Amino acid sequence: MSMFAMLLYWGLLIDLTIFSMRISAYTLVCGRVLSEVGLFLGGMCFLIIAFSSSISALNHKSKDFAGIPKGALSLLEIALGMFPTEHFDTIKQDVPVLIAVSVFIVTVIVFLLNLLVAQLNG
Numbered sequence: 001m002s003m004f005a006m007l008l009y010w011g012l013l014i015d016l017t018i019f020s021m022r023i024s025a026y027t028l029v030c031g032r033v034l035s036e037v038g039l040f041l042g043g044m045c046f047l048i049i050a051f052s053s054s055i056s057a058l059n060h061k062s063k064d065f066a067g068i069p070k071g072a073l074s075l076l077e078i079a080l081g082m083f084p085t086e087h088f089d090t091i092k093q094d095v096p097v098l099i100a101v102s103v104f105i106v107t108v109i110v111f112l113l114n115l116l117v118a119q120l121n122g
Contacts, residue, residue: 033120040116044108048075051104060094075101079108 017023052071064087065071077083078101091098 036116036119039119040112043112044079047104047108047112048072048079051075051100055097055100058094058096058100060097062090062094062097064090065097075104078105 014027017027049068049072052065052068052075055065055071055075056068063070064074074083074087091101
């Protein structure tokens, strides 16, 4: 309970940023950037769940995508660049899984990251 009180106390300290123009500008920029990053993460979560459920519905033998939770974890690892490169050989054997993962990579890494950069610049 005291944790929430301290959180509210520190939240009230944000009002003191009006005394410094630099800190006030920094607070405004951080607020806008965090909202855009939140939208990016929400879109990425939606795509991970959508592609994971579609890949699990395919007829394949890949253990990395056996079910929605394992598929979502594998897609998250791919999006973050943490997926082991040895496991891509098993993905190459199943052509439908390879196509779905390739579309996911293009959608998340190319489209969503470019959209995030465009939103942050504009």
